[in-house]
Amino acid sequence: xxxxxxxxxxxxxxxxxxxxxxxxxxxxxxxxxxxxxxxxxxxxxxxxxxxxxxxxxxxxxxxxxxxxxxxxxxxxxxxxxxxxxxxxxxxxxxxxxxxxxxxxxxxxxxxxxxxxxxxxxxxxxxxxxxxxxxxxxxxxxxxxxxxxxxxxxxxxxxxxxxxxxxxxxxxxxxxxxxxxxxxxxxxxxxxxxxxxxxxxxxxxxxxxxxxxxxxxxxxxxxxxxxxxxxxxxxxxxxxxxxxxxxxxxxxxxxxxxxxxxxxxxxxxxxxxxxxxxxxxxxxxxxxxxxxxxxxxxxxxxxxxxxxxxxxxxxxxxxxxxxxxxxxxxxxxxxxxxxxxxxxxx
Numbered sequence: 001x002x003x004x005x006x007x008x009x010x011x012x013x014x015x016x017x018x019x020x021x022x023x024x025x026x027x028x029x030x031x032x033x034x035x036x037x038x039x040x041x042x043x044x045x046x047x048x049x050x051x052x053x054x055x056x057x058x059x060x061x062x063x064x065x066x067x068x069x070x071x072x073x074x075x076x077x078x079x080x081x082x083x084x085x086x087x088x089x090x091x092x093x094x095x096x097x098x099x100x101x102x103x104x105x106x107x108x109x110x111x112x113x114x115x116x117x118x119x120x121x122x123x124x125x126x127x128x129x130x131x132x133x134x135x136x137x138x139x140x141x142x143x144x145x146x147x148x149x150x151x152x153x154x155x156x157x158x159x160x161x162x163x164x165x166x167x168x169x170x171x172x173x174x175x176x177x178x179x180x181x182x183x184x185x186x187x188x189x190x191x192x193x194x195x196x197x198x199x200x201x202x203x204x205x206x207x208x209x210x211x212x213x214x215x216x217x218x219x220x221x222x223x224x225x226x227x228x229x230x231x232x233x234x235x236x237x238x239x240x241x242x243x244x245x246x247x248x249x250x251x252x253x254x255x256x257x258x259x260x261x262x263x264x265x266x267x268x269x270x271x272x273x274x275x276x277x278x279x280x281x282x283x284x285x286x287x288x289x290x291x292x293x294x295x296x297x298x299x300x301x302x303x304x305x306x307x308x309x310x311x312x313x314x315x316x317x318x319x320x321x322x323x324x325x326x327x328x329x330x331x332x333x334x335x336x337x338x339x340x341x342x343x344x345x
Contacts, residue, residue: 046141047071057153063094066151088141089151095136098219154330159339162324166239169338184283188231199259206248207231210256224290228252235284238277243317252286253306274303278327301328
């Protein structure tokens with residue numbers, strides 16, 4: 001029997017790298033240890049110093065900044081060269097406004113600097129109090145060159161992958177990669193983030209855990225974002241799904257919607273429930289987002305509505321082994337080159 005977990009406290013969370021752009025991936029393997037998850041206590045970065053080397057990406061629209069830096073560096077030598085050190089990525093994101101906190105600020109006497117005034121229009125710089133000026137800060141440390149390439153803004157290309165392409169090109173390519181999903185198993189085994197679980201169906205075959213996505217700070221419902229992670233291991237992606245998995249998929253859709261309604265009072269017709277292909281990590285998971293939220297990765301080139309996936313499998317159990325799928329890859333992604341070469345031959 002499925003059981004709802006106790007509500008998690010409202011608190012700031014790390015940014016999940018998945019989905020910021022169509023080609024991004026979720027780098028939660030950086031949080032495998034799970035130490036201190038969910039605490040609101042004062043903390044320190046897991047390194048000393050941060051010397052900025054490069055701005056990997058910035059977005060005025062999303063109010064985000066991705067920085068690559070060197071940390072834990074030794075003192076400079078006689079030539080001014082800094083030795084040793086490790087690579088780290090710091091992601092800075094302005095947090096959404098909280099109406100209940102902003103309203104009292106406007107009723108008072110906020111610190112303002114006038115920028116210009118013209119007829120009925122005027123623009124100011126407002127300097128808010130500490131509780132309204134926090135910046136969500138994600139640390140990825142230590143990082144490899146693969147992490148740096150993921151966070152670096154890249155041109156994207158659409159590519160079509162046949163069932164044969166998936167078996168003969170994509171799967172062997174993925175097997176050569178070394179990104180860990182131990183963080184997924186830590187969640188499923190409740191070694192990390194157990195206090196954040198919103199709902200769980202503990203069945204080992206057809207059960208799942210529902211947990212807030214790292215991009216959602218749980219302070220407002222406009223950008224609601226949760227992830228359902230299946231307990232069953234060995235289902236890598238949409239391509240692995242057959243009629244055998246229909247009970248699992250139906251459970252995720254029905255019980256996930258019911259849990260969100262119970263916890264957040266958001267009805268099923270206000271949710272977008274979908275899978276990514278290509279996914280950002282290869283353990284089956286399903287995204288639940290507010291319908292009005294333009295979540296990264298929710299475009300037609302990547303998102304597959306779970307209800308449609310279920311119906312497709314009901315009509316043809318091998319639908320996703322046979323169908324040609326279209327998705328976006330970074331222009332420098334080796335898999336793109338492999339698929340393009342196969343299509344030419």
